[in-house]
Amino acid sequence: MTASALKTRLAGRFREVNGDHPMTPADDAYVDAWYTELERACAAAGRDPDGVRAAMLAGRLPIPGYLRSDGAEMVPSDLFDLAGRAGGEDALRDWFTGHWDDRAEGEQEWAAYLSGQYVCLRSVSPETIQRKSLLVEAITAAPDEPDAGTPGWSRRLHALVDELDALEPPFTAYDRLRFGGPVSRDVCIDAVRARHPRVPLPA
Numbered sequence: 001m002t003a004s005a006l007k008t009r010l011a012g013r014f015r016e017v018n019g020d021h022p023m024t025p026a027d028d029a030y031v032d033a034w035y036t037e038l039e040r041a042c043a044a045a046g047r048d049p050d051g052v053r054a055a056m057l058a059g060r061l062p063i064p065g066y067l068r069s070d071g072a073e074m075v076p077s078d079l080f081d082l083a084g085r086a087g088g089e090d091a092l093r094d095w096f097t098g099h100w101d102d103r104a105e106g107e108q109e110w111a112a113y114l115s116g117q118y119v120c121l122r123s124v125s126p127e128t129i130q131r132k133s134l135l136v137e138a139i140t141a142a143p144d145e146p147d148a149g150t151p152g153w154s155r156r157l158h159a160l161v162d163e164l165d166a167l168e169p170p171f172t173a174y175d176r177l178r179f180g181g182p183v184s185r186d187v188c189i190d191a192v193r194a195r196h197p198r199v200p201l202p203a
Contacts, residue, residue: 006053007073013057014067017115021177023069030172031066035074038064045080060089062124063116066174075116078123099126120184122169132184135164139188154199157192165189 023031042049053073055061061083064073086095096113097106109129118124121132139160147153164184171183 006050006057007071009057010053010063010073011067011071013063014073014116017063017117018178021174023067023174025069027066027172027174028068028070030170030174031068031074034169035065036077038073038075041075041077041079044077047080055089059114060092062114062118065116065119076124082125096126099130117178119171119175120168122167128167132164132167135160135167136184136188139164139192151199154196157196158198161189161192 038052039049041047042052052061056063061079062075064075066074068074082096083089083092086092093110097103097110100106100109109126112118113124113129118129121128139157142148142153142157142160145153168185168189171185175183176186
């Protein structure tokens with residue numbers, strides 16, 4: 001398959017997953033700041049871009065997280081790190097899913113990883129995926145805790161929110177289009193901080 005055909009197929013796969021939403025200049029600036037062009041990531045890793053595109057289409061590597069408005073495939077700079085940790089792309093799936101005790105849950109997370117939609121994490125790995133899930137669960141449940149509203153509760157809540165903040169990037173307007181509404185930063189970081197202001201430490 002020619003390079004142009006691979007690129008066209010990959011763009012089609014991206015739109016199947018994310019829908020066909022326009023990227024604004026602000027979206028482009030965001031992805032330029034947080035992601036890197038596929039060709040540049042491949043050059044840094046000594047990889048052939050067309051070989052990587054073929055691996056993405058075959059479900060061995062995640063598809064790009066974004067398509068810039070000029071069609072550039074934007075990927076994390078650490079795109080190949082997990083395959084390196086796993087011992088190669090052929091071992092990546094079993095290594096990745098093995099981080100979950102429930103095999104079905106591991107396969108579900110693998111599918112999510114391949115979709116390229118884990119743009120909610122600065123660095124995507126089984127460990128950060130699991131930690132984010134635990135943090136979101138704890139933050140969501142916090143208002144129902146028996147001591148909700150107390151200074152101690154507030155400090156615990158904000159420690160959770162601060163940790164999630166460190167895991168997540170800022171997001172861009174395009175993300176709210178493709179995910180159909182608020183993202184986890186909106187719900188579990190910004191809204192929580194607005195609703196439950198940080199209680200000052202005692203003097």
